[in-house]
Amino acid sequence: MRFISTFFILIVFSTTAQDINKLTEEHIQENGVQILQDFKTLLSMPNVAFDLPNINKNANHIISELEKREVETKLLRMVGTPPIVYGYYPVESATRTIAFYVHYDGQPVDKTNWTNDPWEPTYYSKAIFESGERMEFPTSFDQINEEHRIYARSAGDDKAPIITILTALDMIQSNEIKVTSNLVFFFEGQEEAGSRQLQQYLNDNRALVDEIDLWLFCDGPIHQSRRPQLVFGVRGVTGMEITTYGPNRPLHSGHYGNWAPVPGQLLSELIASMKDEEGNVIIDGFYDDVEPLSDLEKEALANIPPIDEDLKRELGINNPEGTESYNERLLRPSLTIKGLSSGNTGKLARNVVPATATAAIGMRLVKGCDPEKQKDLVEAHILKQGFHIVREDPDQETRMKYPKIAKVTRSGGYPAARTSMDIPIVQDVIARSKDVAGDDLILMPTLGGSLPLYLFTDELKKPAIILPIANHDNNQHAADENMRIGNLWYGIKLMSALMTMN
Amino acid sequence: MRFISTFFILIVFSTTAQDINKLTEEHIQENGVQILQDFKTLLSMPNVAFDLPNINKNANHIISELEKREVETKLLRMVGTPPIVYGYYPVESATRTIAFYVHYDGQPVDKTNWTNDPWEPTYYSKAIFESGERMEFPTSFDQINEEHRIYARSAGDDKAPIITILTALDMIQSNEIKVTSNLVFFFEGQEEAGSRQLQQYLNDNRALVDEIDLWLFCDGPIHQSRRPQLVFGVRGVTGMEITTYGPNRPLHSGHYGNWAPVPGQLLSELIASMKDEEGNVIIDGFYDDVEPLSDLEKEALANIPPIDEDLKRELGINNPEGTESYNERLLRPSLTIKGLSSGNTGKLARNVVPATATAAIGMRLVKGCDPEKQKDLVEAHILKQGFHIVREDPDQETRMKYPKIAKVTRSGGYPAARTSMDIPIVQDVIARSKDVAGDDLILMPTLGGSLPLYLFTDELKKPAIILPIANHDNNQHAADENMRIGNLWYGIKLMSALMTMN
Structure with a gap:
C-alpha cells in the first residue's frame, strides 16, 4: 500500500x-x-x-x-x-x-x-x-x-x-x-x-x-x-572590536619613535598570536564545542562538488587558510580580521606614533558553539597575552597601572x-x-x-x-x-x- | 696671553x-x-x-x-x-x-x-x-x-x-x-x-x-x-608602506571566513615578526651600522636630566618600548607603525574578508645608518617571512604563483x-x-x-x-x-x- x-x-x-x-x-x-x-x-x-x-x-x-x-x-x-x-x-x-x-x-x-x-x-x-x-x-x-x-x-x-x-x-x-x-x-x-x-x-x-x-x-x-x-x-555569528593604546595623544614619530609604545605594533602582536601559520585559531578551547556531523550530513557533504580550485582561480588566491577543503573549513568556527585602523596610510600618512589601533574581528560559529563562550575564550587569550581588558577608553590611573591595555567591545550575535x-x-x-x-x-x-x-x-x-x-x-x-x-x-x-x- | x-x-x-x-x-x-x-x-x-x-x-x-x-x-x-x-x-x-x-x-x-x-x-x-x-x-x-x-x-x-x-x-x-x-x-x-x-x-x-x-x-x-x-x-628618516593581499575583492566573511586568506592577519603576523616583546627591532642587521658616541657627546648625554618618569605620566604610558632610557633610545634607529588600514572598523565595519591591508611604517636613522640599506634590511626580512615582494598591485598570474605577497612602496628620506x-x-x-x-x-x-x-x-x-x-x-x-x-x-x-x- x-x-x-x-x-x-x-x-x-x-x-x-x-x-x-x-x-x-x-x-x-x-x-x-x-x-x-x-x-x-x-x-x-x-x-x-x-x-x-x-x-x-x-x-x-x-x-x-x-x-x-x-x-x-x-x-x-x-x-x-x-x-x-x-x-x-x-x-x-x-x-x-x-x-x-x-x-x-x-x-x-x-x-x-x-x-x-x-x-x-x-x-x-x-x-x-x-x-x-x-x-x-x-x-x-x-x-x-x-x-x-x-x-x-x-x-x-x-x-x-x-x-x-x-x-x-x-x-x-x-x-x-x-x-x-x-x-x-x-x-x-x-x-x-x-x-x-x-x-x-x-x-x-x-x-x-x-x-x-x-x-x-x-x-x-x-x-x-x-x-x-x-x-x-x-553558522552563527558574533564578533568584537579590540583597541590597543599607545600614548594618550598622537606623538611625533621622530621625537618619540623607539620609546613611545606603538599601538599598531601591540595590536599586530596580539592578532598574530591568535592563529598559527596555517590559519588555524590557536586560542585555547576555540574548537572544543564543535558538534560532529551526522552520517546523512557527511554523505551530503561528500556529494558536494569540489570547488576549491575554481574558487582560488576566481578570487586570485594561491594559499587559502587551513589545510582542509573549503567545505570542511566552513564546519569550523572562524576568526576574521574584518578591519584594521590606526593613524593613516597612503597620502594622509603622517609621521606620528598614533594613540590607538583598532581591529574589528568577525567570528562565525558552528553547531555546538555558544557566542558568549567563544568571545570569553578570545578575552581569556587577550589576558594571557598580558593585556588588561577595559570596556571604555582607559583613564590616566588605568593607563599608569597596566603595561598593555586592550579595550574589548563585544558584539551580540547568535548560535549556529x-x-x-x-x-x-x-x-x-x-x-x-x-x-x-x-x-x-x-x-x-x-x-x-x-x-x-x-x-x-x-x-x-x-x-x-x-x-x-x-x-x-x-x-x-x-x-x-x-x-x-x-x-x-x-x-x-x-x-x-x-x-x-x- | x-x-x-x-x-x-x-x-x-x-x-x-x-x-x-x-x-x-x-x-x-x-x-x-x-x-x-x-x-x-x-x-x-x-x-x-x-x-x-x-x-x-x-x-x-x-x-x-x-x-x-x-x-x-x-x-x-x-x-x-x-x-x-x-x-x-x-x-x-x-x-x-x-x-x-x-x-x-x-x-x-x-x-x-x-x-x-x-x-x-x-x-x-x-x-x-x-x-x-x-x-x-x-x-x-x-x-x-x-x-x-x-x-x-x-x-x-x-x-x-x-x-x-x-x-x-x-x-x-x-x-x-x-x-x-x-x-x-x-x-x-x-x-x-x-x-x-x-x-x-x-x-x-x-x-x-x-x-x-x-x-x-x-x-x-x-x-x-x-x-x-x-x-x-x-636622526635621519625614511619609511615604507607595506600592503598584504587576501582575495582579489572583499568577500562575505561568513561564506568565506576560515578559508579566504585574511590580509589583516597576514600583515599583523609580518609586523609582529619585526620586534621582540621589549620593542627592540629583530630584523637582521638593523642596529649593525650605528656609530658610537664620542666622549664629549657621552658627557653631554649624561648631563641631560632624566625625563622618563615625567614623560610617562604626561603621555599616560606605563611601559615604553625597550629597556633603556628615553635619551638612549633616541640613539638607536626606530621602526614605527604610523598607520594601519584594512576594511573598516567602528560603525562602518562590515562582515567581509577585506582584499588588502596596509601598514605605513616610519623609520628613523642614527649616524652611521644608510636609508636605502635600512629599507633593504626590512625587505630582506619580509622575504624571510615567506612573502613575495611586488612594487604594484599583483596581477592574476602573480597572485596564483605566490602564497604570500607584499607590495612594498619605499619612501625617500635621508641619513642622520x-x-x-x-x-x-x-x-x-x-x-x-x-x-x-x-x-x-x-x-x-x-x-x-x-x-x-x-x-x-x-x-x-x-x-x-x-x-x-x-x-x-x-x-x-x-x-x-x-x-x-x-x-x-x-x-x-x-x-x-x-x-x-x-
Missing part, C-alpha cells in the same frame, strides 16, 4: 510540477521587463536597518505590493526598531502552513568603494569585474540576457526574493492555480544589524507563528559551483543551527526543488554565512530550510553588490513551485 | 648680552599684541608642501615681510617645487656669515581630528588637553600670559621661528644695534615632504651658500623637561647627522645661548626628529646647530598643533642674541 500511494503521489507531483514550471516560464517572458522595473523601484530605497525613516518606506512599499496580490498584511512593530512585514495568504482546506522569510534591510555602505551609487540601481551586460558594460534597463524581453546583472545594495542580499515571491503570486493568480498550503510572508528589517529584536517579535506574535509547519529562508547565494542548492544549516534532512515535509521540499533545479541540486548541511535560524529550529522547534537564489559572486555585504538575471528567474520558478507544493 | 684675551672677550660679550636681552624684553612688551597678530596672519595660510598655489602665497608673504626690514631677498625657484625664500642682510666689515634655516611648509592635516580648523588660528588660555579655554586674541600686552597658546598647523613646526626672526630684526633696527655677522635667511618650503629638492637647490645656488660659516636650524621643540636646549644632530661641539664658532653659540637661556641650557647630541642636516654637515661641510624654541607638547605633525607664548618670547630673545653675536 505504501508503495502504491507513494507512486501515485509522485505521478501527480510530476504532472503538476511540469505545468507550473511551464506556466512560470511563460509568465516571466510576458512580464520580465516589468519585473526588472519593480525590482529597480524596490532597490532604490536606502535600507540600512536603523535608518528608520527609510526602512519604514521600504516596509510600506512591500506591504502595498502584497496587498495588491490579495495578501492579508500586518506591520509588526516595536518602538524604535525596523518593523516586520507580515503577510498571510489563507487557502481553503489547506493541509499545512508554509512561511517564507526574507529580510528587506541591507548592509551599511561605504559609497567611496562603489562604481555607482548603491541606491541608484544600474544595469550591466555582465559582472563589472568581468568588464561588464553599463546598459539601459531593458524595454522588451528579447533585450534581456540571463548573464545581465542589476547592481545595487541588497540586489542579492536580500531584496531579490521579495520580487520573486510577488511574481510567483502573480503567476498563481493569473493562472488560477490551486494552492494547498496556507502561505505566510515574514519579512524582517534588521537582519544585517544582527536581528536584535527578532526573538522578541516572535515571542510577541506567537499566535501568528505557531501554526507554521515549515520555514523557508529565502536568503544567501547559490553554490560556488553555480549549481543551485538547498541549505539545512547556518541545522535542520535534519529526513523530516517528511523537508523531503517534499527537496523533491519539488529538484523538479525546478534538476538533479544537480546540492544539499548543503551548512552555509558559511549566518541567519538567526536557531530561533526557528531550536526555539520554535520547526524545520527550517534555506533557499538561496542569488549568484555566488553577488558581492553581498561589499561594494558593487549585484543580482544576475538568470538567478532572478530561477528564484521565481522556485517560489512558484514551493508555493504550489501539494 | 690667551687667558687675558679670552677674559676680555667674555667681558664684552657679557655686557652686550645683558643690554640686548633687556632691549629685546622691552621690544616684546611694546609690540607683543602686534607680534601675535602677525603670527596669526602667517598661520592662516595653508602650507602643505606641494599645494603650490598656497605655498607660493606663503613665500611671497614672507618675502615682503623680509623686504620691509631691509633684507635683500630672492625667491630660489625650481619648476613645480616649493621655492626657497632666500634673504641676505649684509653688514659692513662683517667677520663672518651666519645662516638661519627655517621651513615654512607644514604636515598634511586630517581636519576631522582637529578641534578647530588648522588654518584658522585660535587662541587658548592653556593647552586644550589641559582644559584650556578658547579666548579672543589679546588686544593689550597685559592680557597676554606666557602659558597661552596659539593653535594652528605649523604653529610649532615651523612658522614660529619666522616670526621670531622678523621681530629680532625689528628690535635690532629700532635700537640701531651694531651687527658683526652677515645674516642669511634660508627658508625652505618642502621639509615635511622630505626636502626632495633641497640638495639640488643648494647645488644650484652654491655661490650664495658657500660663504656661510655656520648654519643655525630653527626647528623642533625644546627639551621635554621644559628646559631650553641646543641640538647638535638629528651630528656636528662636533668643540668648534670655536659652535662654542660662541653655546655661550651666547646660555646668556639667554641660563645655565640649565641642555646640550643634546642628537634630536629624535629629522632634518636634512647632512646636506650641510656632510656635503657643504659646515657646522650646523639646531635652535629649538617650540614647547615640547606642541603636537607637531598631529592634530591641534600649537605654540606656547612663553616659547615664542624665548625664540625672539634667542634670535636677537645670536644675530648680534660678536
Whole structure:
C-alpha cells in the first residue's frame, strides 16, 4: 500500500510540477521587463536597518505590493526598531502552513568603494569585474540576457526574493492555480544589524507563528559551483572590536619613535598570536564545542562538488587558510580580521606614533558553539597575552597601572543551527526543488554565512530550510553588490513551485 | 696671553648680552599684541608642501615681510617645487656669515581630528588637553600670559621661528644695534615632504651658500623637561608602506571566513615578526651600522636630566618600548607603525574578508645608518617571512604563483647627522645661548626628529646647530598643533642674541 500511494503521489507531483514550471516560464517572458522595473523601484530605497525613516518606506512599499496580490498584511512593530512585514495568504482546506522569510534591510555602505551609487540601481551586460558594460534597463524581453546583472545594495542580499515571491503570486493568480498550503510572508528589517529584536517579535506574535509547519529562508547565494542548492544549516555569528593604546595623544614619530609604545605594533602582536601559520585559531578551547556531523550530513557533504580550485582561480588566491577543503573549513568556527585602523596610510600618512589601533574581528560559529563562550575564550587569550581588558577608553590611573591595555567591545550575535534532512515535509521540499533545479541540486548541511535560524529550529522547534537564489559572486555585504538575471528567474520558478507544493 | 684675551672677550660679550636681552624684553612688551597678530596672519595660510598655489602665497608673504626690514631677498625657484625664500642682510666689515634655516611648509592635516580648523588660528588660555579655554586674541600686552597658546598647523613646526626672526630684526633696527655677522635667511618650503629638492637647490645656488660659516636650524621643540636646549644632530628618516593581499575583492566573511586568506592577519603576523616583546627591532642587521658616541657627546648625554618618569605620566604610558632610557633610545634607529588600514572598523565595519591591508611604517636613522640599506634590511626580512615582494598591485598570474605577497612602496628620506661641539664658532653659540637661556641650557647630541642636516654637515661641510624654541607638547605633525607664548618670547630673545653675536 505504501508503495502504491507513494507512486501515485509522485505521478501527480510530476504532472503538476511540469505545468507550473511551464506556466512560470511563460509568465516571466510576458512580464520580465516589468519585473526588472519593480525590482529597480524596490532597490532604490536606502535600507540600512536603523535608518528608520527609510526602512519604514521600504516596509510600506512591500506591504502595498502584497496587498495588491490579495495578501492579508500586518506591520509588526516595536518602538524604535525596523518593523516586520507580515503577510498571510489563507487557502481553503489547506493541509499545512508554509512561511517564507526574507529580510528587506541591507548592509551599511561605504559609497567611496562603489562604481555607482548603491541606491541608484544600474544595469550591466555582465559582472563589472568581468568588464561588464553599463546598459539601459531593458524595454522588451528579447533585450534581456540571463548573464545581465542589476547592481545595487541588497540586489542579492536580500531584496531579490521579495520580487520573486510577488511574481510567483502573480503567476498563481493569473493562472488560477490551486494552492494547498496556507502561505505566510515574514519579512524582517534588521537582519544585517544582527536581528536584535527578532526573538522578541516572535515571542510577541506567537499566535501568528505557531501554526507554521515549515520555514523557508529565502536568503544567501547559490553554490560556488553555480549549481543551485538547498541549505539545512547556518553558522552563527558574533564578533568584537579590540583597541590597543599607545600614548594618550598622537606623538611625533621622530621625537618619540623607539620609546613611545606603538599601538599598531601591540595590536599586530596580539592578532598574530591568535592563529598559527596555517590559519588555524590557536586560542585555547576555540574548537572544543564543535558538534560532529551526522552520517546523512557527511554523505551530503561528500556529494558536494569540489570547488576549491575554481574558487582560488576566481578570487586570485594561491594559499587559502587551513589545510582542509573549503567545505570542511566552513564546519569550523572562524576568526576574521574584518578591519584594521590606526593613524593613516597612503597620502594622509603622517609621521606620528598614533594613540590607538583598532581591529574589528568577525567570528562565525558552528553547531555546538555558544557566542558568549567563544568571545570569553578570545578575552581569556587577550589576558594571557598580558593585556588588561577595559570596556571604555582607559583613564590616566588605568593607563599608569597596566603595561598593555586592550579595550574589548563585544558584539551580540547568535548560535549556529541545522535542520535534519529526513523530516517528511523537508523531503517534499527537496523533491519539488529538484523538479525546478534538476538533479544537480546540492544539499548543503551548512552555509558559511549566518541567519538567526536557531530561533526557528531550536526555539520554535520547526524545520527550517534555506533557499538561496542569488549568484555566488553577488558581492553581498561589499561594494558593487549585484543580482544576475538568470538567478532572478530561477528564484521565481522556485517560489512558484514551493508555493504550489501539494 | 690667551687667558687675558679670552677674559676680555667674555667681558664684552657679557655686557652686550645683558643690554640686548633687556632691549629685546622691552621690544616684546611694546609690540607683543602686534607680534601675535602677525603670527596669526602667517598661520592662516595653508602650507602643505606641494599645494603650490598656497605655498607660493606663503613665500611671497614672507618675502615682503623680509623686504620691509631691509633684507635683500630672492625667491630660489625650481619648476613645480616649493621655492626657497632666500634673504641676505649684509653688514659692513662683517667677520663672518651666519645662516638661519627655517621651513615654512607644514604636515598634511586630517581636519576631522582637529578641534578647530588648522588654518584658522585660535587662541587658548592653556593647552586644550589641559582644559584650556578658547579666548579672543589679546588686544593689550597685559592680557597676554606666557602659558597661552596659539593653535594652528605649523604653529610649532615651523612658522614660529619666522616670526621670531622678523621681530629680532625689528628690535635690532629700532635700537640701531651694531651687527658683526652677515645674516642669511634660508627658508625652505618642502621639509615635511622630505626636502626632495633641497640638495639640488643648494647645488644650484652654491655661490650664495658657500660663504656661510655656520648654519643655525630653527626647528623642533625644546627639551621635554621644559628646559631650553641646543641640538647638535638629528636622526635621519625614511619609511615604507607595506600592503598584504587576501582575495582579489572583499568577500562575505561568513561564506568565506576560515578559508579566504585574511590580509589583516597576514600583515599583523609580518609586523609582529619585526620586534621582540621589549620593542627592540629583530630584523637582521638593523642596529649593525650605528656609530658610537664620542666622549664629549657621552658627557653631554649624561648631563641631560632624566625625563622618563615625567614623560610617562604626561603621555599616560606605563611601559615604553625597550629597556633603556628615553635619551638612549633616541640613539638607536626606530621602526614605527604610523598607520594601519584594512576594511573598516567602528560603525562602518562590515562582515567581509577585506582584499588588502596596509601598514605605513616610519623609520628613523642614527649616524652611521644608510636609508636605502635600512629599507633593504626590512625587505630582506619580509622575504624571510615567506612573502613575495611586488612594487604594484599583483596581477592574476602573480597572485596564483605566490602564497604570500607584499607590495612594498619605499619612501625617500635621508641619513642622520651630528656636528662636533668643540668648534670655536659652535662654542660662541653655546655661550651666547646660555646668556639667554641660563645655565640649565641642555646640550643634546642628537634630536629624535629629522632634518636634512647632512646636506650641510656632510656635503657643504659646515657646522650646523639646531635652535629649538617650540614647547615640547606642541603636537607637531598631529592634530591641534600649537605654540606656547612663553616659547615664542624665548625664540625672539634667542634670535636677537645670536644675530648680534660678536
